[in-house]
Amino acid sequence: MSNDFDLDLSFDEETVEPDLSGIDAATLAREITKLPIALREVATRLLLENRTMSDVSQTLAIRQSELVTRLHRAKHAIAESLGL
Numbered sequence: 001m002s003n004d005f006d007l008d009l010s011f012d013e014e015t016v017e018p019d020l021s022g023i024d025a026a027t028l029a030r031e032i033t034k035l036p037i038a039l040r041e042v043a044t045r046l047l048l049e050n051r052t053m054s055d056v057s058q059t060l061a062i063r064q065s066e067l068v069t070r071l072h073r074a075k076h077a078i079a080e081s082l083g084l
Contacts, residue, residue: 017072017075018075018076018079018084019084020075020078023078023082028047029048031078031081032044032047032048034081038070039074039077042060042067042070042074043070043075053067
C-alpha cells in the first residue's frame with residue numbers, strides 16, 4: 001500500500017486569504033522567521049520552497065486539514081506584521 005495520500009479539502013468561501021504575492025522573497029523569508037515554529041515550518045515549505053501540500057503534510061506528519069489551518073494562520077500573521 002502506498003504512503004501517499006490526498007484529502008478532499010473544502011474552504012469556507014467567506015475566509016479571505018491575504019494576498020502575499022506582492023511581497024519580495026527576502027521580505028517574505030524575514031517575516032517567516034518571526035513565526036512560531038509550527039507555522040514557520042509550513043510557511044517555509046509551502047511559500048518559499050513551493051512544495052506540495054501532500055508532500056509537506058507527509059514530511060511534517062500532519063493531516064492536510066491541519067496544514068491548511070497553519071498556512072492560513074501564517075499568512076494572516078505575515079500580513080498583519082507587514083500592515084497589509
